[in-house]
Amino acid sequence: MWPPSSLALSVALSVALTAALPPPRPATPALHPIIANGSSVAVPYMGEAFLFCWVAEPTRQVQWRDPSHAPLPAWSPTASRYHLGSGKHLPHAYLLFRDFRQEHEGVYTCVARGGAGLEGSASVTLTLQRPSVPRP
Numbered sequence: 001m002w003p004p005s006s007l008a009l010s011v012a013l014s015v016a017l018t019a020a021l022p023p024p025r026p027a028t029p030a031l032h033p034i035i036a037n038g039s040s041v042a043v044p045y046m047g048e049a050f051l052f053c054w055v056a057e058p059t060r061q062v063q064w065r066d067p068s069h070a071p072l073p074a075w076s077p078t079a080s081r082y083h084l085g086s087g088k089h090l091p092h093a094y095l096l097f098r099d100f101r102q103e104h105e106g107v108y109t110c111v112a113r114g115g116a117g118l119e120g121s122a123s124v125t126l127t128l129q130r131p132s133v134p135r136p
């Protein structure tokens with residue numbers, strides 16, 4: 001049997017050691033993409049829009065997703081909405097609309113991926129700008 005003083009010391013020591021442990025790290029620490037245009041943008045009918053997403057943390061890829069969460073196509077002569085600049089190892093991506101229409105309304109998400117499964121996203125709601133009703 002240990003003398004009572006030694007037992008008290010070992011309990012005190014193990015409490016101190018437990019308290020000194022760093023807090024557990026989250027399983028997938030998040031990246032924090034920033035959409036330069038804020039959380040909602042109204043675009044005029046058949047207007048052009050250019051949205052910019054960037055990430056301050058080290059990032060492998062930044063990608064825009066449409067309201068159904070599908071990746072957007074890269075530029076083509078006929079695409080009315082597409083992304084640019086989301087190549088590997090670039091910390092930013094652009095989302096462009098050539099002729100914004102009602103079917104394009106919705107929540108678009110910018111998804112950033114880094115090493116070791118790091119991920120994060122930000123989103124912006126795009127709406128069709130309604131013509132202002134003239135006041136009498």
Ligand SMILES: *[C@@H]1O[C@H](CO)[C@@H](O)[C@H](O)[C@H]1NC(C)=O
Nearest residue numbers: 036037041048049050051052
């Ligand atoms: C979004 O932000 C970028 C960068 O600041 C700017 O060039 C662009 O015109 C903005 N787009 C809209 C639709 O406001």
